[in-house]
Amino acid sequence: MSDQESKSGESAGTQLAPLPSSAVEVRLREQMASAGRYREKSRADGTIRVYTSAWEAFARWCDQFHIEALPADPAAVATYLAWMADEGLAHSTISRHSAAIDWKHRTIGHPKPTARDDNNLIRDVLSGIRRDQRNRQSMAKVPVQAQHILKMLAQIDGNTTRAHRDRAILTFGIASAMRRSEIVALELSDIAFVERGMRVDIRHSKTDQEGRGEQIAIPNGEIIKPVYHLQKWIEWRGQKPGPLFTRFDQAGFLTNLPMSDRAIARLVKQYALKADLDPRSVAAHSMRAGFLTDAAEHQASIRKMQEVSRHKSVDILMTYIRSAESFDDHAGDSFL
Incomplete structure (x- = not known):
């Protein structure tokens, strides 16, 4: 073997030699940490917020009965889900x-x-709730239009x-045509007032799971005046960064x-009554x-x-338009 071949072999051997175990462990930990970061990004921020809120609700329920929430006993989870059904919550x-309780345990x-x-309690309770709600005759929900908001x-x-x-919630709710999950996710910084109304940045939504963001415009209005009512609320709320619509604590103080x-949902039902x-x-x-019906x-x-x-x-939007135009140029106008 020549000197050059010998050196080349030594070089190759040096490159292929196994790393010290400590170095391997460091690299493995780094790659595992990277996997963890990508796993966190697998769900949209909005989904994580929803899951976090759901988990906190379960933890509070457990506290009331001095039940351990983490790790949770399957029987406790099944009982909690049954209680939610009795409270009138939808199967979805x-x-x-x-799913949020499972997510918290997994994380x-x-x-x-x-x-x-092992006894499939959770699965059977969920199945029973779905069957019960499917069989139960439910009243069709009606749109809340501007006249109702007034x-x-x-x-x-x-x-x-x-x-x-x-x-502010009632007027903003109809004027924005936003889902309730989107409304509660809004931050004060998502609102920008302009001369003709306001612009709302919707960072996450049901149909925007990747978080690209969307923006809508809301005019000042002359009837229910959504911009005026939101401005008045912000005057009382203050300019502190955070959620646009905040809750009150048990003592009645704003948080x-x-x-x-x-x-x-409860607020809308309360004033509807x-x-x-x-x-x-x-x-x-x-x-x-209601917004789509009025529009x-x-x-x-x-x-x-x-x-x-x-x-x-546009299929869903067409149902509102067809309903609004159902009496226009009716086929029976000439003989009924």
């Missing part, structure tokens, strides 16, 4: 809470309750922080914590439906409706 919401490093559920506003008395917040989407609307036929989504009745174009509602498909 309950399933999301079950901490505990086995999921569903994986330890009646609801008339039921809010006083010049208090809570009164201004509730007025810097976001409202829950369930709180939005006071305005002589059947609260069973009203949901938070009714404000989104269709006032002959807004599909494109302009879509700019606000952000529906990816």
Whole structure:
């Protein structure tokens, strides 16, 4: 073997020699940490917020009964899900809470309750809830239109922080046509007031899981005046960064914590009842439906409706338009 070949062999051998065990461990830890970071990005921030809120609700329920939340016993999880059904929550919401409980266990490093559920309690309870709700006759939800919002506003008395917040939520809710999960996720910094109204940055939404963000415009308005009511609320809320719509604590003091989407739903039902609307036929989504119904009745174009509602498909928007135009040029006009 020549000297050059010998040196070349030594060089190759040096490059291929195994790393010291300590160096291997360091590299492995770095790569595992990288995998963890990518895993955290697998879910949109909005989904993580929803899961976190759901987990906190379960933890509070456990505290009431002195039950260990982490790790949770499958029987405790099944009981909690049944309680939620008795409280009137939808199967989709309950399933999301079950998934959030599993998610929390997985992120901490505990086995999921569903994986330890040898008797299939959780699965059977969820199945029973779904079957019960499917069989139960439910009242169709009706849209809450601008005329209804005016009646609801008339039921809010006083010049208090809570009164201004509730007025702002009702008027903003219909004017933005936003989902309740999107409303509670808004930050003060997402609102920009301009001469003709305001612009709202929606950082995350149901149809924007990658978090690209969307923006909508809301005019000042002359009837329900959504911009005026939001400005009044912000005057009382203050300019402290954080959630746009915040909750009150048990003592009635304003906090810097976001409202829950369930709180939005309860608020709409509360004022619907006071305005002589059947609260069973009203949901938070009714404000989104109300905007689209009013827009269709006032002959807004599909494109302009879509700019606000952000529906990816026009099929749903067409149902509002067909309903609004159902009596126009009716086939029976000439003989009925």
